[in-house]
Amino acid sequence: MTTTVIAGKYVLGMREGRQALLQDHYVYVDGTRIEAVTRDAPAAGQAVIRYEQGLVMPGFVNLHAHCLRGGLFRGIPDDLEMDPWVPKLVYHILLPLTGIAAKELTPGELHAVTALGMIDLLRGGTTTLVDMWHHGQEMFFDVAKEVGLRTVGAPFIMSASNSRLGEDGNPVWDYGNDGLAQLAKSVALFKARDEGHAGLAQVAIGPHATDTCLPELLRECRRAADDLGCLLTTHFAQTPQELALLRSRYGMSASEYARDTGLLGRNVILAHAGCSTDEDLKVLADTGTHVANCAFGFAREGQNFPYARFARAGVSTGIGTDSHGMDLIGELRVTGLLSKQFFHQAHTGTAHELMRAAT
Ligand SMILES: [Zn+2]
Structure with missing residues (x-):
């Protein structure tokens, strides 16, 4: 394997287990492995990728996104007049619009819009993306390869592929019930496209949410993820309505439902979890369950899901x-401010904490 050497004005490295900004250092990479971060200059004749005034740092991991929507829906969810917490945005706007896009856009157009989201991310320093999309959009992996992004793709699985809001404002899935068929498609996709941890493309099992998937389906999803040895990711504890629904239908809190249906553990990424109680967070921390904090999107809806609340509870966040927007640095800036506002402390949600969380 030939060694690649990268040099910048600064390198964001580690010193004694802590992040450190190192000046005039070189990063030696052998294949997929970082061999050294050192002041030792390379031997004469060794090619060096040099960024005279640049910062060399690990790539960002975007732990939860919908790349296709980023380009298509830019600005649409902003400034909408909505009662707080009514999950209309998801069920009246985002899901139907995504469905329309899947039907109306040509394959070339879908390809272009997905590429736009990925290029935005890559230009902002993201090198790994966990993304949820609809079955039928498997070109996601082809676009990611062209763009040069490492991805974990998780097609949505729902108890019925056309969930909608019922009269009482809760999601219903009273027609279809094709959840197991969608799960079977995800398993087939894993077998066809997953390249393992060393590859550029991985497939995850992606039940949509606790209120769009019946418990039997969630348990089957967990079983499939365990059999395949892959990640499971889903939306979790997004609104008080969702928690009230779990309480009224199953008599359980969010974390009790998660435990009952297999949504806990080190191979699980829960998107948001923002309405979790302190007790729920303790369960997530104790089980090593990961949370993807997407603070900017919720702030636009008038809600604060502060990163630091999860991190302080010991949750891997x-x-x-x-x-x-597919702008991870912008996301980090807002994330830090929202945590500082929530705790009224400048030293909360620090740049160091967030850089660690995002890499
Ligand atoms: Zn999402």
């Missing part, structure tokens, strides 16, 4: 851009 990363950062995602969700459906809105």
